[in-house]
Amino acid sequence: MSDWLAALDRRAELRAKAGLTRTLRPRAADDDVVDLAGNDYLGLSAHPAVTAAATAALAGYGLGSTGSRLVRGSTTVHHDLEEDLAGWLGAERALVFSSGYLANVGAIRGLVQPRTLLVSDAHNHASLIDGCRISGAETMVTPHADVDAVRAALAAAPNRPAVVVTESVFSVDGDLAPLAELHAVTRAHGALLLVDDAHGLGVIGPGGAGGVTAAGLAGELDVIVTATLSKALGGAGGVVAGPAEFVRHLVETGRTFVFDTAPPPAVAAGVRAAVGLAWAGDQLRAELGDRVALAVRRLRAAGLTGSVPEGAVVSVTAPGPEAATAWAADCRDRGVAVGCFRPPSTPDSRSRLRLTVNVGVPRADFEWALEVIVECAP
Known part of the structure; x- marks a missing residue:
C-alpha cells in the first residue's frame, strides 16, 4: 500500500481508539425513525x-x-x-x-x-x-x-x-x-x-x-x-x-x-x-417551546445533565466519546435518531447527545422518544 494511504489508515485507527469514528448512514424516503437529530424544527421540509x-x-x-x-x-x-x-x-x-x-x-x-x-x-x-x-x-x-x-x-x-x-x-x-x-x-x-x-x-x-x-x-x-x-x-x-x-x-x-x-x-x-x-408560525413555535420545556424536565428528572436552551437544541452530557456513541447507537436501534457530538466537533472536552426538537414528529412519538433516550442512558 502507498505510504500516504497507510498513514491515513493509521490516523483512522487512532480515531477509532478515541471513539471518534464517523459513519455515513443512508436513510430511505420511508424511514420510520423518530427524528430528533435533524434540524427541521418546524416540520416544514415535507409540508x-x-x-x-x-x-x-x-x-x-x-x-x-x-x-x-x-x-x-x-x-x-x-x-x-x-x-x-x-x-x-x-x-x-x-x-x-x-x-x-x-x-x-x-x-x-x-x-x-x-x-x-x-x-x-x-x-x-x-x-x-x-x-x-x-x-x-x-x-x-x-x-x-x-x-x-x-x-x-x-x-x-x-x-x-x-x-x-x-x-x-x-x-x-x-x-x-x-x-x-x-x-x-x-x-x-x-x-x-x-x-x-x-x-x-x-x-x-x-x-x-x-x-x-x-x-x-x-x-x-x-x-x-x-x-x-x-x-x-x-x-x-x-x-x-x-x-x-x-x-x-x-x-x-x-x-x-x-x-x-x-x-x-x-x-x-x-x-x-x-x-x-x-x-406566520406562532402556533408552531408555541408547540416547539412546549416540547423543549418537556424534554428538559424529563431529562432532569432522570438525573441527566443538559442545557437549558433558548431555541430548540437540547444537549445532554455523556461520560465520554465512546459512551456517547454507544448511547446514540442504542437509541437508533430502538427507533430514535439523536445527534452525537464529540471532540473535535464540540468546543470543549465534553461529549454530548444533541436533541433537535421537531414539531413535525407526532407528539406521542416525541414523548416516547424521550423515554427511550432516558432508558438507554449509560
Missing part, C-alpha cells in the same frame, strides 16, 4: 405547500440552476426569496448562497479590510471558524458569551477595523448569545457585529425572525445577519442580510457567491413557501 412550490418550480425550471448567479443561475424565484428574507429579517437586502457554510465564509471575507481584527466566540460553528481562518485576518477567540472579554479585545486594538463574530442560538448547547450587550460594545468601539442566526431563524423572535430581531437589532447598519435555509425552513442554502452596500459588495467580489453554482430554483421556491409559513 404540502412547500413541496407543491418546489414541484412547480421543478417543472418550470428543471433540476438545476445551470450556472452561477452571475451567469444564468439567478431566477425570479431566487430574487423573490431574497426580497421575502430581507422583509422578514428587517434588512435592506438579502443574498442567497448555496449553503450556510459558504454564506458565513463569504460574509466574513467580505467584511475584512487591511488590519481588521476578528473577535470570535469560542463556541462558534466551524463555518465561522473557517471563515475567520480563510479571511487571513488576525483573529482573537474570546471565552464563550463573555461580553467583557469582547470589550477588552476591542479596547486593546484601537483605531483598527474590527468585527465581532457570534452565533445567536449556539449550535452545541442551544444557549442564546447576549446580542444586545455585544452590539452595545461593538458600537461603542466602532466595530461591526456579525450574527449567525442559523438556529434562531424561524424559532425565536417576533414572527420567528430570529435572535437579531429578538434583541431589537433588526436593520441596524452595523449588524450583518447570516443563516442557513436548511433548519427551521426545511430546505437548503444560506443567506446574508444587511445593508444594501454590503450585499452589492458580495455580489461583485464574494468568491463563495461569484464562483459557486446557484441553488436549484425548486429548492429556492420551496424555501420561499417555508418562509411564509414560518413567518
Whole structure:
C-alpha cells in the first residue's frame, strides 16, 4: 500500500481508539425513525405547500440552476426569496448562497479590510471558524458569551477595523448569545457585529425572525445577519442580510457567491413557501417551546445533565466519546435518531447527545422518544 494511504489508515485507527469514528448512514424516503437529530424544527421540509412550490418550480425550471448567479443561475424565484428574507429579517437586502457554510465564509471575507481584527466566540460553528481562518485576518477567540472579554479585545486594538463574530442560538448547547450587550460594545468601539442566526431563524423572535430581531437589532447598519435555509425552513442554502452596500459588495467580489453554482430554483421556491409559513408560525413555535420545556424536565428528572436552551437544541452530557456513541447507537436501534457530538466537533472536552426538537414528529412519538433516550442512558 502507498505510504500516504497507510498513514491515513493509521490516523483512522487512532480515531477509532478515541471513539471518534464517523459513519455515513443512508436513510430511505420511508424511514420510520423518530427524528430528533435533524434540524427541521418546524416540520416544514415535507409540508404540502412547500413541496407543491418546489414541484412547480421543478417543472418550470428543471433540476438545476445551470450556472452561477452571475451567469444564468439567478431566477425570479431566487430574487423573490431574497426580497421575502430581507422583509422578514428587517434588512435592506438579502443574498442567497448555496449553503450556510459558504454564506458565513463569504460574509466574513467580505467584511475584512487591511488590519481588521476578528473577535470570535469560542463556541462558534466551524463555518465561522473557517471563515475567520480563510479571511487571513488576525483573529482573537474570546471565552464563550463573555461580553467583557469582547470589550477588552476591542479596547486593546484601537483605531483598527474590527468585527465581532457570534452565533445567536449556539449550535452545541442551544444557549442564546447576549446580542444586545455585544452590539452595545461593538458600537461603542466602532466595530461591526456579525450574527449567525442559523438556529434562531424561524424559532425565536417576533414572527420567528430570529435572535437579531429578538434583541431589537433588526436593520441596524452595523449588524450583518447570516443563516442557513436548511433548519427551521426545511430546505437548503444560506443567506446574508444587511445593508444594501454590503450585499452589492458580495455580489461583485464574494468568491463563495461569484464562483459557486446557484441553488436549484425548486429548492429556492420551496424555501420561499417555508418562509411564509414560518413567518406566520406562532402556533408552531408555541408547540416547539412546549416540547423543549418537556424534554428538559424529563431529562432532569432522570438525573441527566443538559442545557437549558433558548431555541430548540437540547444537549445532554455523556461520560465520554465512546459512551456517547454507544448511547446514540442504542437509541437508533430502538427507533430514535439523536445527534452525537464529540471532540473535535464540540468546543470543549465534553461529549454530548444533541436533541433537535421537531414539531413535525407526532407528539406521542416525541414523548416516547424521550423515554427511550432516558432508558438507554449509560
